[in-house]
Amino acid sequence: MIHLSYTDLGLCALLVIACGGLLTLHHPALTRQLYGSALRCGLQLLLMGVWLSFIFTRQHWGWVALMSVIMLGAATLEAGRRQAVPLQAAWRYGLALMSMGIAALSMTMLVVVALLQTDPWYSPRYFLPLLGMLLGNCLTGVSMGMDHFNxxxxxxxxxxxxxxxxxxxxxxxxxxxxxxxxxxALRPTFNMLVSAGVISLPGMMTGQILAGAAPMEAVKYQLMIMLLLAVCTSxxxxxxxxxxxxxxxxxxxxLDLHRLQPPGG
Amino acid sequence: MTAPLLRIEDVATANSPALSLSLHGGELIGLAGPSGIGKSQLFKAVADLLPHRGHLWLDGKAQQDIAPAHWRQQIGYLPAQVHWWGNQVAEHFNQQPPLGILGLPDSIWHQPLLQLSTGEKQRLALLRLLQNQPRVLLLDEPTASLDAVNVERVERHVQDYLQQHQAAALWISHDPQQLQRLCQHIITLRVAA
Structure with missing residues (x-):
């Protein structure tokens, strides 16, 4: 595996700064958004790295449970946003929590217990990244589906x-x-399935290959994830x-629409 | 006196005055009143499309004892403005109705709804409603967009239907002469003092 230093990351950040300069010529307001988003992304991922390092060394189910709850909570909040005609808040967040919780948690459990057979089953190195990937896709689908339907x-x-x-x-x-x-709501998932390996190289697989894994091993993991994503999101x-x-x-x-909140209503 | 086909007792919604009446087979009753008083809301309540207070009986059987879909097949509600769900006329019917009886050409059967006039769509809606053979008709301004010839066609067709099926109807109209011409009784809704 080729080690990536913080200097390397700094160079990537310089590229973003240069890109911002270029963007200013076309749409100055977007430059601030680019810098803000990139900064937020960097902080979030670094914090996540520190946090995961801590949890990985502890190997305690309590920390895994806490992290799962935080991830599920964040996904619920995100899924409930950006709805044109949203349900009342309690119903909206309740439904998102219920649907994503059942789908993502059950699918993650299935993988770690039946497929990967990790020891212990809640091993944070496997459980948390899997849950994160499943939740990320599920939240997009649930959010789009609820928005379209309502x-x-x-x-x-x-x-x-x-x-x-x-x-x-x-x-x-x-x-x-x-x-x-x-x-x-399912269209993006189907598009993701048909474009994988032809139009795009999926991020997880690319990451594994860059980190030194054998391509076929990376492909097998990616395929497992893709199939689970499709099931979980559906x-x-x-x-x-x-x-x-x-x-x-x-x-x-x-027809009883009192639970919907129309625009301006 | 025979038992009423439909009995309405003190039925009201949040935005309408209360209505009580009995409808017998073959009977046509007019419903008048100023715009916005809640006539259409009352129709929706009787058709069980809106929550309401009061009680309703069809052939002596209480509304809550009849499955909602069955109730609505028996109590045929025709809104003032109908919103179709498909693209073509034929998609909305189980079988082709007698289009000519309301002055509609047969060619309309395969036409896209977007190409039809408001009056044509209004007459089609009546034919679609009657395909269920409802016992009671709730007609909300069914001739509002029609010329005199077609108004007469619709009136005659409804009267024939009521006689043939021993059905009953409530008819909303802002035309007092039409109500006097058609109805045995006219109920005028007023804002409660």
Whole structure:
């Protein structure tokens, strides 16, 4: 493995500064955003490195649990943001937590216990990076799915009501929107699967190869991760959308949108 | 006197006055009142599309004892403005209705909805509603976008339907002459003092 020094990282930072200078000529406001984002990224990753080094040396399930809770909490907050017609905060964050928690935690457990058979099963070196990758993708899917679904329901409420008036059940009426939202939310995952290895070299695999791993070993790990990402994201989206679907009708199958917060509402 | 087909007792939503009445087979009752008083809201409540207070019975059976989808098939609600869900007319029907009876050409069957006028869509909506063969019709300004010839067609078709199926209807209109022409009774909603 070729050792990477802090001087090397400093050189990369210089490149970012130069890029900012170039960007100023085209869009000055973006330069500040580039510097701010890069600085934040650097601080977060360095802190994460220190924190993970500490946890790796401890090997205690309590630290792994604490870190998992923090990651799940951050993913929940992120998934609940940027919704055009969001659910009320408690429902929005509750659904994101439930769907991502079930999907990502169960999938991570499955990998460490059944596939990798790490010892102990909660070995932080494996458990935390896997959970992080699964959560990252799951949150994008859940966030996109909820946003698409709730926005469509809000925009098409008159049409949904007319179909209910014609004697269709709530399940029949909502099915097309449910499918459209599922498709929209899963599209990036499918794109990621079909482009891997042809259009793009996935980040984890590239990282492993650069760190000195044999290419085929890196490929096997990457493939495992990709397949798990697809399953985890699909399960997370289906859980979140199924719950949304039930929240937007009352016990008499009437469209009940009081839990949605429309723009300006 | 025969038992009522639909009995409405003190039904009201958050934004409408209360309504109580009994509808018998073949009967057509007009509902009048100023814009914004809540006539459409009352229709939605009767069709069980909005939460409401009060009680409803269809053929003596309470609303809460009838499955929502079945209730809405029996109580056919036609909104003032219909929002279709597909692209073509044919997608929305189980089978082709008698289009000519409301002055619609057969060619309309395979046309995109975007190409139709408001009046054509309004008449299609009535035909779609009647395909369920509802026992009670709730018609919210069903002729608002029609010329005189088509107004007469719609009125006659509804009256024929009520007679043939011994169904009943509530009809909202801002045209007092139309209500007097069609309805056995007219109920005028007023803001509570």
């Amino acid at each position: 926005r469509q329901v809000w925009q098409q409420q008159a049409q949904l009501e007319w179909r209910l008036a014609l004697g269709m059940t709530a399940a029949e009426v909502i099915q097309p929107l449910y499918r459209q939202s599922l498709e929209a 399960v997370g989206i289906m859980l979140a959308l199924s719950a949304c679907r039930h929240l937007l009708f009352d016990e008499r199958q009437r």
